[in-house]
Amino acid sequence: MKMDERHLIQLAAVVQAGGVTEGANLLGLTQPAVSRTLAMLEKRLGEPLFVKGRRPLQPTPLGRALADHGQAMLTATRKASLLVDGFRHGRTGVVRVGGTPFFMDVLISGMIAEFQDATPDVRIEQSYGYLPDLLAAINADRIDLAICPIDVLDEGSGMRFQELLPGRNVVACRVTHPLLLRRKLDPAELLDFPWIAPPPGSPLFADLHSLVLSLGATEAKIRYSGGSLVSAVNYMKASDALTILPHSVVFAYRNDKSITALPVNIPHPERALGLLRREEEIRAPAVEAFCAHIRKSFEDLKHLIKRHEQAVIWSL
Template sequence: MKHLDWYLQINLKARHLRLLVAIDTYRNLTQVAEVTHVTVPAVSKSLAELERGLGLALFSRTTRGFMPTPYGDCLIRHARAMLAILHQARDELKALSSGAEGKVRIGMLPASASVLVPYALNLLKQQSPGTNVTVIEGTTESLLPELWQGRLDLVVGRLPPPDTLGSFEEKELLEEPVVLMTGRHHPLARQNTLNWSDLCDYPWILPPPGSILRDPLERALEANDVPLSSNYIETLSIHVVRAHLQVSDFIAVMAGSLANDPVQPFHRLPLSLPRLLRPTGVLWNSNRGLTPSAQLMVSCLEEAAQHVLKDFTGSLSPAKSKRTR
């Protein structure tokens, strides 16, 4: 084990990390050679030297290609994380050398953060024009691995259940209810009072199975004797939901702030759902901490949450500020 410690601390290089990730990605030395612009013998030699230096077999040669061993899986996972940190350092150094003040990479859950994030970005650019931002939309399932690997600094949206957080740290930003919405032309929008049974004849826009809202929504509708018809659309795209509500008699479940959209106004049905989801908030990897740019973005998100609350008073309330490991 002393030899392993020595090799990891002295001899392991960034090129070894890139080699491991490339072999794990392509599982074929010919393809690895093509993308790394070296010969196949050179790739094979580098891998052999790495395995010999560590004293561990990192890959098994199989009919399906090069498959990582448990040792390989372990080292590849850390190699991806270390390369992400190096890329982050590169981006920050480039930003500093070009006169910029930094860069922050944000993952956004569009269904819950599409109002909050634009407010926060506007505040960030007012306070620090030289801080540049990359925003990537996605689902919890796609964004949290990117946050863990270090390819994202923050993820903004509905907070996942606490037992799924692991080493992620969170800050609650906004307690935003989930409401039932239609287009303003919808037949139900012309009724002053509604019963749950009035919903039974209309089609739905639903979050897909497996999303954090689908199961609690189904339970809430079932409790009110509202069966989901066979006529529905499943999507997490807020753009699809907005557009379809404008031209159809569908019912959708959306964040309360979206009902007051001045460009595409909607009608909020006067039926109360129980609290189906946790608040909207921001997550980061506590093992990595926050860069100054990311810290500034968190501050802007907190300020933006107050703006959203002020603009949509009556449907929202501020969330308690809390951190959970």
């Protein structure tokens, strides 16, 4: 015998609420409509669903068994409704985000945690890459967005870039580096010390080469290369090696009091950190909520980073 799922759901609501009127209210239906459904169901089954004369209503063994099935359907329906509501408001779903390693590790990862504290049912899938790889991943629909530094976005790329933070590079070192004792630092003195090379493919790698050329040399004394941000910082803390980093990354380590920036201006390209997405796409609410959170987090950070930068007297 084929059963109508709606009838079982109404039966479950009545059993759960203990009365027809209460069950109807639970479902947003009228009492007469639910009464007709129960009468129709009993007539079709040829068996009573409730024990006569009992208040609150007491289901018969058959009524209880059928109500259990209806309750499972009612629970699933409610979960589906909550899922749809959560999806529409960006509280459920999946966000696939890619980004450059240094920024993702030291800045974005904490922002992701804060976002998920407020929206625990949104799953974040994070990956690493530099601009060419990130563009390919967006175009292949492997990620929804990227957080990365960009100099210029080619026209006709089909991408939209929203700036989060203007770019500024600094020469980073440990807080006890001998160059910090100089009253007037000569930029050429940077070449007297060993360097940590940024990862190949990183924009910072090209920036280091430009810095060396601006100092009148063709190459720096590279002592360590290929490491992650954590390994580079740990290496700096234990040596007099220098490296080039975005100022925002050095800012993120301010409370650690292990690395700092040398007070020297260095050349750096016009580059900004931002959100990279396709111009034309169906916007998933969870992705929109995540992007709004990242924008707000950087807006809150901007003035703190600026104050930190101004605390260093940059030599001209």
